[in-house]
């Protein structure tokens with residue numbers, strides 16, 4: 367046993383940014399309800415950054431936070447027109463991140479978005495959700511049209527890997543995004559190698575030695591148990607890899 | 614323009630040298646001026662199979678080191694016109710072959726020959742890579758068993774990544790030669806079938822050579838088995854050579870012989 371009780375590490379996290387352009391409690395509530403109903407699972411327990419475009423009073427701000435929580439959003443930080451709200455922010459257990467740097471992307475949900483919500487992109491999405499993940503508009507795709515042979519390794523950095531042939535036993539294919547194999551997958555396939563828990567592996571015929579998504583993996587014995595030599599997809603849900611047939 | 618063909622496999626003892634001897638003889642018989650080079654430095658098997666071991670004076674390494682000219686080292690086959698052998702050296706020094714040296718010899722041979730057949734040593738390291746580096750085409754010799762198929766797969770990966778052609782973005786043409794094929798053992802599931810191997814390796818099938826006692830007999834006599842017109846292994850090699858030259862011929866000897874001794878023994882009521 368070691369004496370160390372904890373370790374501190376840095377991480378990046380994708381979260382939703384809620385830009386507050388105007389705040390009339392009733393209108394705000396109905397617009398927020400509509401937005402969330404467009405993709406309920408996506409928003410449930412999403413971590414949230416409140417971006418105050420409009421300067422709010424302390425009461426308005428408290429109301430805003432309460433509203434968000436009622437819709438099962440989890441505000442964790444505030445930026446923008448923070449002004450005199452510092453002590454309220456503190457009292458509500460939130461962080462003031464008005465001095466931090468951000469990279470942003472637009473948010474894709476199933477319905478057209480309102481102007482109220484924006485999303486922040488990073489390598490590690492915050493929580494797993496069964497709806498499509500927000501993604502940058504164009505991710506590079508690497509396409510391989512010859513068999514990947516034993517002893518060979520192919521890595522698609524920053525995006526998806528598409529292989530239109532077989533992956534041999536003893537070969538290894540990796541991607542930061544999804545992996546598609548339009549042939550028999552006999553080797554190792556590692557998707558989401560930089561931690562993307564939404565990455566998936568798809569193959570025409572499943573006979574893999576190992577499948578890994580965001581570091582979670584299963585070996586051939588487990589793979590053999592379902593969809594063996596069948597078209598299948600593998601995805602991560604609640605820290606477990608699931609194998610599912612594709613028609 | 615001469616074609617350089619490597620006979621390779623990864624695994625040892627699968628029939629590379631037997632196949633190199635048979636195929637080069639077949640090409641020469643078809644009227645193509647052919648040279649077969651033994652890249653297996655240290656083992657020197659090809660000259661035995663070709664029955665010219667007593668006529669070896671200089672070898673491949675001597676030519677590379679400029680201790681002899683190509684003309685001095687090439688052995689003209691006694692039985693078959695148009696056929697020459699460049700034997701390997703007995704030296705233990707595995708680094709005796711250099712890329713530049715090999716290239717110089719191949720360039721000189723290209724002037725005179727239609728086909729240059731390179732008999733590769735086993736393995737996937739230096740020696741095997743040297744034999745395949747300059748190849749235009751590859752005959753991948755595979756036995757119908759898992760470890761041999763796996764090694765062939767590895768060598769195919771190396772052909773696609775570490776050959777000169779791969780570096781130039783022009784793939785090496787691949788041929789599968791399945792040897793020591795025993796239909797009875799395939800039927801009893803002791804061996805992989807032609808279809809199994811084709812499915813895994815996914816390259817065009819050049820030929821299937823049956824397991825045959827004629828091969829051992831031929832190598833003891835120092836006479837390539839393709840010259841044994843009675844033997845099914847010899848006939849299968851002849852077919853493979855014709856396919857290599859562009860003909861389309863049906864594959865033979867894939868099924869166990871109906872009147873075979875075993876069939877009668879097992880099937881007789």
Ligand SMILES: Nc1ncnc2c1ncn2[C@@H]1O[C@H](COP(=O)(O)OP(=O)(O)O)[C@@H](O)[C@H]1O
Nearest residue numbers: 625626627628629630631793823824825828829
């Ligand atoms: N079709 C065959 N049937 C029976 N024996 C074979 C056949 N092909 C090769 N052999 C035997 O297998 C052994 C290895 O063959 P060889 O050609 O020297 O392989 P490699 O060059 O790949 O090491 C030899 O004893 C040879 O006689």
Ligand SMILES: [Mg+2]
Nearest residue numbers: 629630653658
């Ligand atoms: Mg040999």
